[in-house]
Amino acid sequence: MSELPPCPDRELMLELSETRRRFHRTPELSWTEYLTTARLCQELEALGYSIEWGEALYRQPPGNPPDSDTDRAAWQRAERTLGANNRYLSGMRGNRTGLVATLEGNGPGRVFGFRFDIDALPINESLDAGHEPAARGFASEHAGIMHACGHDGHLTIGLGLARRLAARRERWGGRVHLFFQPAEEVAGGGAVFAGLPQLAEVERFLTLHLGILDRYRIVFDATWIAARIYDVVFRGRASHAGNAPQDGRNALLAACQAVQGLYALPRHSGGMSRVNVGRFRSDNAQNVIADEVRLRYEVRGADNAICDFMAAAAEQVLDGAARMNAVTWERSVFAEFSSYPNSRDLAESVAATARALGLPEALLQDSFLVSASEDAGFLIQRVREQGGQATHLILGSPVGGGHHSPTFDFDEELLGWGVLLFESLVLDKP
Structure with a gap:
């Protein structure tokens, strides 16, 4: 050296x-x-x-x-x-x-x-x-x-x-x-x-x-x-997990499926791309179907265009996970790097x-x-x-x-x- x-x-x-x-x-x-x-x-x-x-x-x-x-x-x-x-x-x-x-x-x-x-x-x-x-x-x-x-x-x-x-x-x-x-x-x-x-x-x-x-x-x-960092909240409906599971809308399940989907995103052949989930939180009792989950994730790309591609793909994953579980979701920008x-x-x-x-x-x-x-x-x-x-x-x-x-x-x-x-x-x- x-x-x-x-x-x-x-x-x-x-x-x-x-x-x-x-x-x-x-x-x-x-x-x-x-x-x-x-x-x-x-x-x-x-x-x-x-x-x-x-x-x-x-x-x-x-x-x-x-x-x-x-x-x-x-x-x-x-x-x-x-x-x-x-x-x-x-x-x-x-x-x-x-x-x-x-x-x-x-x-x-x-x-x-x-x-x-x-x-x-x-x-x-x-x-x-x-x-x-x-x-x-x-x-x-x-x-x-x-x-x-x-x-x-x-x-x-x-x-x-x-x-x-x-x-x-x-x-x-x-x-x-x-x-x-x-x-x-x-x-x-x-x-x-x-x-x-x-x-x-x-x-x-x-x-x-x-x-x-x-x-x-x-x-x-x-x-x-480049990087885009987002905060996400999934919202469902709480219900007793044993007595009335059919009444719940499981935000935790949606969030878990979303995390798996984010890590499975295809990378971009045009240059370096990254994805990571760094924060995940659900304050909930073990016998209640979770009605709210929050997470923070990031996507990165060798340039702004690749990063935008990753961000759009991630959005589709989040929306799909929410639809599969009949919950809603919101996303807000935490930080951006150009x-x-x-x-x-x-x-x-x-x-x-x-x-x-x-x-x-x-x-x-x-x-x-x-x-x-x-x-x-x-x-x-x-x-x-x-x-x-x-x-x-x-x-x-x-x-x-x-x-x-x-x-x-x-x-x-x-x-x-x-x-x-x-x-x-x-x-x-x-």
Whole structure:
């Protein structure tokens, strides 16, 4: 396996490591990133960026908010840390988290956009001595919540880039928008941020993800498969299972047949396709025919068309299972991830920049299709449809127990390389 050379700027690395560990200690779930957003706002405004957050950023509260207990706990934690009258926190009620920071350069130039997701996952972080965040004393302080996918690293790269661009403002022209996006893990923030007016100005758009490949590799054109995630409820009629089974309409039987049918769906020859049922619940006595069952399932495809094919086929399965058992069913969208191709010209520019920075050729990879989903696809699509260029990078690294696991971690040297790559793109005037 190729090794990652150390970032040549050791002062930068010390700063980034401290930043990453500070945010790793205080993770927040999707749509409740109150403390994270406020801290980002405070530092970015102090650096000279104009910022938009909270009510100024959102025309209306975002969809898919967390349950009230989760939201209340996150808000109270932020209030205890920042004070109830914190100016950044006060505008975020209604789950209006995340922000956009903008800085003008020295004279005319391109408009760049960089996106960094900021949310964490509902996972208890490992406290084993072999897990470096625990061993070095920066494991999560919030029980049941963990940065288990590298978003603490992503926002650290965003802050590191912001600091460098502010300090070298005389060396670049144009404008930079930094999008610190909430709720990637539930695929809500990307769709919201894709509609922001700042994105309409962007000519060059970049985003990245740490890890993914579980080996050292820099990928310049990473695409992600599309996904549709649905909540389903089957409703029947309850009756005594022994005394009057003929009077019941069995929602549980319909749901079980639906699950079997979903897993039996034919795959698509045009590319990767996936299906999974991840949640199934029926609160019912054993002697009563179930009148309500809820489940959550997902379909995925290598592109939006394949994903749509899987979604339509799944709908037929659900409807057929309901009809066979004379029950009704309803389906609602829980989350969506779009897949959209990157700009080859921009990917090649990033590759040339990586070579100029001295990254070894053995670490560089042109493209990769990730068999997971990422809601930055909505932003990439928006930029490309308005005539701009966009690409998604992977900064590959071994990640301990894997993404979304209690032992997830990554090599912090990648933080420095991510900052230098993005900074060099902005400083390279057209």
